[in-house]
Amino acid sequence: MKLKEFASQLGLSPTTVSRALSGYPEVSEKTRKRVAEEAVRLGYRPNINAVRLVTGRAGAIGVIMGRTGEFHFAEFMSGMAERLDGEDIDILVSPTADRDATDEISLYNRLVTSGRVDAVIVHSPKPNDERIALLHGLGFPFLVHGRSETDVPHAWIDIDNESAIRRATSHLIDLGHRRIAMINGRHGRTFSLHRDKGYRDALQERGIPFDPRLVAHDHFTDELGFRYSRSFLEQSPRPTAFVAGSMMTALGIYRAVRSRGLVVGKDVSVIAHDDVFPYLTAENMVPSLSATRSSMRAAGARSADLVLQLLGGRPAEEIHELWTVELILRESTGPAPAEAQS
Amino acid sequence: MKLKEFASQLGLSPTTVSRALSGYPEVSEKTRKRVAEEAVRLGYRPNINAVRLVTGRAGAIGVIMGRTGEFHFAEFMSGMAERLDGEDIDILVSPTADRDATDEISLYNRLVTSGRVDAVIVHSPKPNDERIALLHGLGFPFLVHGRSETDVPHAWIDIDNESAIRRATSHLIDLGHRRIAMINGRHGRTFSLHRDKGYRDALQERGIPFDPRLVAHDHFTDELGFRYSRSFLEQSPRPTAFVAGSMMTALGIYRAVRSRGLVVGKDVSVIAHDDVFPYLTAENMVPSLSATRSSMRAAGARSADLVLQLLGGRPAEEIHELWTVELILRESTGPAPAEAQS
């Protein structure tokens, strides 16, 4: 059913019907109500593409999904969806070639200039991120989930990774640990750098030398968690504690520790970062996992909210949000063992 | 840059330019080439919303995401993205109210009638799924990922859950197990029913009575896996084997078994269904997990492909694809223990 047809059935002009439905003031309450009721009854719904063309708004927020199928991603999106429910704005997920950086840039370019979306969310930025430069150059609204160090003013939301990891590491030092391994995220991403900094600062504060042989950077998978921790545990003296970037990594560490006949929480302490997944909870692991915690879903919801504000006209340089991360101590952390020779 | 402007810069009419770019035959090879080159050079790109309005195509496939943030989801979408890369079709993720079934139906209705997408993919259908009835009624293209028992002809892709679980259960029986517990998916979903059937048929084939106290239906989370298996293990005689619906469930079972001082693969055998996640692999669990395996990512890629075929005019009733599931035996399955009293 088209507007014209619908309007004539009501004995009104398309103008009035359009205004009635989009809540303009210049239409009497009586007609507005009638129009609304009839729209439901007759099932009239404006053609979204016509609306988009004429208003110039796309009614969608773009997200670019890497090929690696991050498990965080679904939670983040689910949070976005939660906030966007009822807003008549959807989430457009763009396949990424993911072959190289040039491709990714041209993908952003295409996505933005084609008018498919009103704003995009940039994930896991690097300190000097090309995507941010591009989007800023195009004058396109965007929100960065994470932080970068570029000069261009832009909206961002992030968690305080540095302080979270500093506190986690400090806590382990308080417990007497001196050889603390760190399995961090991918090289070059700002969040990894921030976590590195938190880790190193905590060590330095207490005069513990930094040992590069105790640090790894990679994707968050249980297998890599297992491999790195396994190889760290082969060192002598071996680490007595681990700081891990994700729950999956922690699963790998647990396995590695067990496979060496050691006990988590006694021989080896573990703190991991927990993005709060409904299907895998730190509390229920055995032993329960001490964690730095921040809800990915909440971040997604808030991100959607901030994008809405951005589109509503709030200046980007005003939108900076840094979330504090909880440190929750459970059974996987304990005093350093008296002696720790392998 | 608009078409009109771009065309006049080339000294051509909008018509010719449009045809040249969309590969119509009625334009000389020479002009076509020139147009293509200039388009790149001057950065002309058709306004997608105008194209959509006039062609009536949305250039997007819709997916409705439940609020529960299923971890399978990201993998499936990632697979879709892989296939859709380069097709200029994106994935539209719609937030779902998820409050009740009526809401979900009206959401599908809205999504479809608003012209935002060209087709939708329906996940985890029930035997008599309202969504299928609705979409069929609207004459809208859709692909069901999973199966239903409705009369309406429709396109679907599914894995052979029944046979997979029958084989898994049979194998456990071959190993001498008699009390085999089953932690299945949510009640009412066809895939759960199929798995139930496979399980029961395997038992019946070998004259083992079905015991409802050994079966659970719920979401796939490690916590629920733990709780159900824990309570099953408290029974006397206790089960000596588990068939589980997901990797997360299996993690929970492993924990429960360990927490009872039992050993997976020796005291208790476990087979789970593995959707193949890059971040959590059955092979790397300790002990490595025997699994029925089928790649969710591959399903996503193929689904996108089938939707493309559907949109290309292939009749829906012709698109039925049933994938065989591998059964991969690893260390988590072994002969039933001689005596198994708790």
Add this chain to the structure above:
DNA sequence: AACATTTTTTAAAACGATTTGGTAGATTTC
């Protein structure tokens, strides 16, 4: 060289909404 045919190009009509700039008629103001 004239006509028929094919190839290339174009003007103008969609597509389905929003929005600008009005116009009647009712109400208020002086």
Add this chain to the structure above:
DNA sequence: GAAATCTACCAAATCGTTTTAAAAAATGTT
């Protein structure tokens, strides 16, 4: 009671493409 203001509605322009129908140019045929 005329002028000014307000209220409720509407006609027509607009958004940026694709596509239909037709004209112009090029080619082939006799």
